[in-house]
Amino acid sequence: MTDSTSAPDAVLRVAIVGTGAIAHAHQQVLDADPGAAVVAVADPNPEVRDVFADRYGIAGRYGSLDELLAAEAVDVVHLCTPPGLHRDQAITALRAGAHVVCEKPPVLSLADLDAVLDVARAAGREYAVVFQQRTGTAVGHVQRLLADGALGRPLVGVCHTLWYRRQEDYYAVPWRGRWATEGGGPLLGLGIHQLDLLAFLLGDWAEVDARAFRLDRDLETEDTSTAVVRFANGAVVSVLTTALAPRQTSYVRVDTTLGTVEVEHLYGHDARAWRLTPAPAVTGGPAEPAPDSWTLPVDDEPSGHTPLLRAVYDAFRTGAPLPPVASDPARSLELVTAIYASAALGRPVTKADLAPGSELRGGFLHGIEDLRPVVAGTDA
Numbered sequence: 001m002t003d004s005t006s007a008p009d010a011v012l013r014v015a016i017v018g019t020g021a022i023a024h025a026h027q028q029v030l031d032a033d034p035g036a037a038v039v040a041v042a043d044p045n046p047e048v049r050d051v052f053a054d055r056y057g058i059a060g061r062y063g064s065l066d067e068l069l070a071a072e073a074v075d076v077v078h079l080c081t082p083p084g085l086h087r088d089q090a091i092t093a094l095r096a097g098a099h100v101v102c103e104k105p106p107v108l109s110l111a112d113l114d115a116v117l118d119v120a121r122a123a124g125r126e127y128a129v130v131f132q133q134r135t136g137t138a139v140g141h142v143q144r145l146l147a148d149g150a151l152g153r154p155l156v157g158v159c160h161t162l163w164y165r166r167q168e169d170y171y172a173v174p175w176r177g178r179w180a181t182e183g184g185g186p187l188l189g190l191g192i193h194q195l196d197l198l199a200f201l202l203g204d205w206a207e208v209d210a211r212a213f214r215l216d217r218d219l220e221t222e223d224t225s226t227a228v229v230r231f232a233n234g235a236v237v238s239v240l241t242t243a244l245a246p247r248q249t250s251y252v253r254v255d256t257t258l259g260t261v262e263v264e265h266l267y268g269h270d271a272r273a274w275r276l277t278p279a280p281a282v283t284g285g286p287a288e289p290a291p292d293s294w295t296l297p298v299d300d301e302p303s304g305h306t307p308l309l310r311a312v313y314d315a316f317r318t319g320a321p322l323p324p325v326a327s328d329p330a331r332s333l334e335l336v337t338a339i340y341a342s343a344a345l346g347r348p349v350t351k352a353d354l355a356p357g358s359e360l361r362g363g364f365l366h367g368i369e370d371l372r373p374v375v376a377g378t379d380a
């Protein structure tokens, strides 16, 4: 193992594990970084692995992470594998002395996340999770306005993930839509992105009241869920997540004492997708002009893997802690866990329900069906 990770000029040796769809996004960002070189990939599917390695000119090709680590010295391991593998692969890579960059969802339960973070701390390595909706110039600006109080006090909000995923292709992939391998349905697999953005803007949650439904897809998990989330700052947000919406959209909105901030997009946003509307001076009257501080920066960079991985690699090179765009992976996983737990238990779930050592923290996502089945779409 080399330890070039906190030498600012060193070229970091990188491995990508899982060379399916999202691995290309990682590779393309790393290709543009002169301070990083992807030296090896691992994937048990030789066809997918070789097409990927040939395309990007990668010499090291292995059938598993263990084989890769036995043969190569790497500083960073990217996990682009199905979610059910993230826990064990992260622990293996961290114990081998590498930093880990893991695709969302981080792992399948909060207890698993605790285990991974314990290993990272003991190894002195970082575990960065890809929640790229937090990134981009506009979201950073809005987050600061909310944190500083420049946007007033958050009161209510909306968080919609209205996406469309077909049975025939998306859910034909064997690991999807099953508790053991995906850990959940569209809430964990898709909705976690907007929930993560929402929680990045509003901070800690306090209580969740939720329902889960299987309306149309042939899944083990839900295909649709609803929730009311109360945040610690008092804001109340309505959350709807579905894989059944033909006109797809992602929408996050927060109404405060001073105005409305909202973003509508699909898989990523830039300043044009954000809108800040000041409250009218008198009810029904014209809106006040927006304060100058609300103006979004002109040097706009969209959200995505590029700003996220750049910030993470800067931290690796300098030895700094992970930046806010890549830290606190528990925030949105807690919300997802609380939504599933509330739907299954048929009661609101609070932060205290997910305290360290609690049953809900430990792998509950696998067991929702044993408690209260996801509600079917019809009474037939």
Ligand SMILES: NC(=O)c1ccc[n+]([C@@H]2O[C@H](COP(=O)([O-])OP(=O)(O)OC[C@H]3O[C@@H](n4cnc5c(N)ncnc54)[C@H](O)[C@@H]3O)[C@@H](O)[C@H]2O)c1
Pocket (backbone or CB within 6 Å): 017, 018, 019, 020, 021, 022, 023, 042, 043, 044, 045, 048, 063, 064, 065, 080, 081, 082, 083, 085, 103, 104, 105, 130, 132, 173, 189
């Ligand atoms: N951030 C995003 O916007 C985004 C988008 C899509 C997917 N993802 C996440 O990325 C992860 C992968 O999703 P995907 O769509 O690329 O899936 P995929 O099925 O296209 O690719 C997964 C790859 O992992 C390989 N694999 C399976 N077992 C392995 C093992 N033991 N070791 C190494 N490789 C193994 C498979 O052969 C496959 O090539 C998931 O966690 C998913 O949620 C994130």
